[in-house]
Amino acid sequence: MATDVYTSGEPNRPDSYGAANRDIIRVLLKPSVAYLALLATSISVMLFGGWCWYMQIRWGMGVANITHPTMWGVYIVTFVFWVGIGHAGTLISAILFLVRSRWRTGVYRASEAMTVFAVMTALLFPVLHLGRVWQNYWFFPYPNQRQLWMNFKSPLMWDVFAISTYFTVSAIFFYVGLVPDIAIFRDHSKGLVRRIYGLLSLGWRGTHRQWHHYMAAYGFFAALAAPLVLSVHSVVSWDFAMANTAGWHSTIFPPYFVAGAILSGCAMVISLLMPMTYAFNWHKYVNTWHFENLAKMCVLTSAILSYAYGMEYFVGWYSQNPYEQAIFFWRADPSADYGWAFYLMVFCNCLAPLPWYITKVRRNPWALFIIAAIINVGMWMERFNIIVSSLAHNFDPATWWFYWPSWVEWGILAGSAGWFCTWFLLFCKTLPAVAITEIKEMIPPPVKGSLEAK
């Protein structure tokens, strides 16, 4: 596919600061027909999802197929999926920054954007899955005459705080990183666009003093964001682990969920960056070195996940808890309602990443792209398995019932992808999707005489 695939472990470097600027800014030029078509599709799908949501508000949750006893379906599955997606971005931007991992530079901006948009997408779901969505402000601790207060014992309440914290921190972190790059855009644009970029760049002039503060702030936010990688998905997993439902009520959930989140996030980064790299011809900035590292992350987290899957069965067997045993054996029963979903999940998350142990496969762009896509499907199926199959076979066998999403739920799921893609597409064309200033750090500075010669 590509001839510039680089195999030595170091990326190609642009020739100069100017070349870096030009490569990134080039993207802002007149959008292609393909881009516009993609954007139009995303917006249409998003609007369709919005219409589905309107139907749900108008006629009640009954238009979704959530049923008794499976009261959570596609919405919460998709919520967890999107929250999980976000995690890779923060991992790459914050943790890899803190540990000074060099390969982060090319991919972190797009990953971080993905995080912000994924969390924005995830935030839709706790709202739109409400039976009375118009009362959603009751989740927030606001003073009121009726002396109503929320229940801090509820994991959903923790969720509200975890996700909103996560969104706030990752959005600020994202924005702080963008400031010097926006200033470059400002400097290379004119008219109204220049004014907008000027506003957004917060008067960045690249002075020594500004850089000094900037680096401190960036490091600080990175440190603040880093624990969120672990905490947010742990809190999300408590939505399940804290309820006594068999198949949910498990102490292994937090690490299991975090590993899954990173797997899905890294796979998503591959899925997003691979086409971008080719579309924008950014092979100098993002290339096999990055993808290979992402694939390695996936291989690691996939192994953790496989272990967690196995451990669920071990715990079920070892605890001799009949409810737990029943739910896990039922999940794995190929003839059961959701047996196919279980095996699809195992295939996608445990088996599909295995070829990445082979260096050649890990460096093949097609293999990378396809396996990453499979993992994305698998991670959605994982949440489907956990949420739906546990509820559908709850404690009382007399209530067991089959759940399958309605067109409204599928529509909202698609709409959420449309919403995410719309944001991401707009981002690609308006903001630097590769961190220009950090790329420049890797280029020998344009000084007279060679520093290395000294």
Next chain:
Amino acid sequence: MNRRNFLKALGLGGSASALSACGLDDNRYYTPVEQILPYVVKPESVTPGTPTFFATTITRGPEAHPVLAKHRDGRVVHVGANTRSPWMASIPKGAMLELQKHYSPDRFKGPQANGNSGSTVSWEDGVKQVVDAVAAAKQSGKKIAWLGAYRSGSYASIIASICDTAVFWEPMGYEAEANAAEALFGTRMIPRYDLDDAKYVLSFGADFLNSWGGNRVAGGWSKARSHTHGHHVARFALVSPYRDQTGANADDWYAVKPGSQALVARAVARIVATKTGYAGPALAALGNVDTAAAASAAGIEAAQIEEIAAHFAAGDAVALPGGPAGASGSATELAAATFLLNIVAGSAPKLFSAGGYMAPVGNAADVQALVAALESGSVGVLFVDDCNPVHALPNVNVKDAIAKAGLSVAFTSHPDETTDACKLILPAADAFEDWGDEQPVAGVTLLRQPTMSPLQIRYRPPGAEERVEDGWDVRSAGEVLVAAGRALGVVTQNDWRGYLHARWGMVYKALVLDAATDEAPADDAAAMAPEKDAGFAAWLAGRLQEGFVATTTAMMAPTVTGSIPWQDATPPAGAGQYNLHVTPHAHIRDGRYANSPWAQELPDPMTGQVWDSWVEIHPETAKSLGVSDNSKVTLKSDAGSVDLGVEVTTSVRPDTVAVQLGQGHTNNGRYASNIGVNVAALVGAAKDPQGAMAWQSAKVSVTPSGGKADLISTFGGDTDENRNFAVHVNAKQFGENGDAPQAHGGELTGIHHLELDKRLVENGITDFYSLTQHPTYRFGLTVDTDACNGCGACSIACYAENNLPIVGKEKIKEGREMSWIRVNRYFKGDETHFVPMMCQHCGHAPCESVCPVLATYHNLDGLNAMVYNRCVGTRYCSNACPFSARKFNYHTYVWPEPFNMQLNPDVVTRTMGVMEKCSFCVQRLRAVKSAYKDEAASTEYNAKVPDSALTRLVACAEACPTHALTFGNLNTEDGALNTARKSSRNYMPLDDLNVMSAVNYLAKVSFHAPEAGHHGGGHGGDAGHAGEAGDGHGGSDHGEEKKHDEHGGDAH
């Protein structure tokens, strides 16, 4: 503006707007003001917000139920049991369904001519037409005929005096019993069964726990099963090719071939007679029967007949006839054989007696004779009353025959296929609007009085006069009959009430005047017209307030004076391969409640099917036919054919398929029409030699027609997967040890009164969050799964009391049914367990801790309270609930007018997006607490309500015909609940989750359960072995040890 000024301006502006909102201007409130005006002169019986109760009687078939109609703001909103009555002090499902029928939007709004969609006529015209037609018929020598449902008391009397031919017939009725009684005892009646003291109940198919015999038989059976009643537990054996909901409660099921039950009954009787040494006339009437031949005809072992006989001869045994299930070509013989069996066993008159329903009971042959008379044109006037032969007898040409009557008058209040054939419809007042009386059994007269005026929908547009938008203009059928009777010269009174008073006057005379003759002889006037006596009005007021007049309820021994010719077995005949078994629908019965959404929506107890008809096929048969659940098949008999969906079940013999009568209406209102199929089409017009309808006489072929039917069952799994939902104890051990409080209760039960439980405190096992204290009440419920027979009355009562919406078939397919009580049906080996499951009001409720907005919380009374207003609909609570007891409002459901008028004003209706669940009828709890507070004149809010006022307080417990549900206060140390919790039968599903339910269950008593091991009944059977299914609770082992210690300590 600087900051200081800005803040000043903000403060001023803010307070000004706040003041204006507080009423400085005219607009005092944001919400529109409606005037609530108090009565100027308050009617004596009306206190706003407080219900008034009227004693009245609801009748279905020969059963009459004394009830209290709960009246609020001009409307009856609920029906409760009249516990003072000596006859059946519990309400049947039917009473609830009658209540819903009363508010049916499909009810006739007034008299109309020419069928269901005919033109309106006035009552005056209608009555005039009847009077003229009756007079003309009399003149021309044509017959005045009556075709209607069973009627007793004054209605039976006036009908008999007016009509030349009166046929009282109901599909799936009691004609075989009446025929048999007439043949053997010389009296046409339905015998009376008192199961209270029975030790062995042998049923040949009668659905005596649901549609047959009324609540009294079901209640008697539960007493016979109750250990408190003595040291025995009644055993119930079923001899029938099909096991319905009643049969599912049987301890032994002998699945005999259809048509052979009479032979089996006689064979049993002969053996019993030998064992008891009976040599009376019943023996001769039994004729000769060979046990081996009977067994072979029935397809069972001769030893099984011996076994039945051995049980029967052991004493206190009672045989019940076949009911509709035994209505083969030898229906009357079967009834007769069971009567004789009871007599030879010496069970009469203690368990089986003659003083039953004495009013006329017609045969299918009588209906057919009437149809023939109609066709010959000899009937001048035909009255049709609450009976739908056009639907029930599709192979008898009823519809065309009715058209040939000079005038056909329907008194039926709701449209059905038969009223559609009538020339004049005079919709009669129903049980809530009419005067009347019923005699369900000799010596008991139940009175009926109007409890509300006919419905009107009124509307007052703003600033205008109130106007009546719609109304139901109904009148008593009695008024029409009195007018007709006057025209014929057989009735002298002016109106129906006068007619009733004259009859009730005779009762007054017998009970009061004649009893007083010793002192002062009644004068002649009083003797002639005792209703004119000065004391009559007061006496009657008292009786109406009580709702009954009981003279004697003594049981009369039947005397065998006649005999009956016996046939051999009468198997179904026809071209098909399979025997057809027709049984009444569990809730709709013979079709009379088909237009009641409650009856349609309530799952069939055995299959969970709703809103449809289906055919039940044995798994082996299904396999050989290549069909499975919900496959579409065509059933074809010589008489007709129908398409049905399949329900595979072991409740039917492999050579038999079972179908439910009652559905498949074409013109019976919006809920009934085009639901299911009318299986009566498969049954010809066959009768037994005595003229009783032979429902079980057809053979059918079953052809898979490919594809899927549209059936929907609300049931999930068939078993409890050994999760301790269905638990049994050994009957023998239970009979010996009883239900008495045991030192070793259920293992974990102690944990449930946490404040009383020192163990946890001593062991330092306390919760992170402190538990709610229950200073006065901890309300709870006991569910006796042995007494529960699965009828579903609790569920319907709950719908009525708590304004549960009906969602319909399409929504049930999506799992959207709203019933707060789910009567779970589990199969445990051959046993069927019915386990009503509702909110368990857990002390440690998993739902409470997960609700993010505190919409559900634990209150001081131990209720798991649900604040509908606060709910945002995350549905997390439902996911967390291990009992899946919560129901979600997926939509805002509506009640078509006037169903909304039945809504309980004490309970809010919920809108979409809100979770709901059993509230333990919190509105009733509030009411009773307030009442006791007033009574005790206590300043303390929680003046303690005694247990006796709580036992049947909640709607489900009130409605349960077998008293399987007992409500109470767990804080009452020696109350019913604590007693139940100490029982050897106590178990709590999912106890190991430490949810600390307020609901406990009592295990089913089973003759087939394995005997328990070592320490007595305490750990008898499976009860108490909660930990066996679960992972156990940390404290349980320790707690048990402690209990041992305590026990040892006591012994010292």
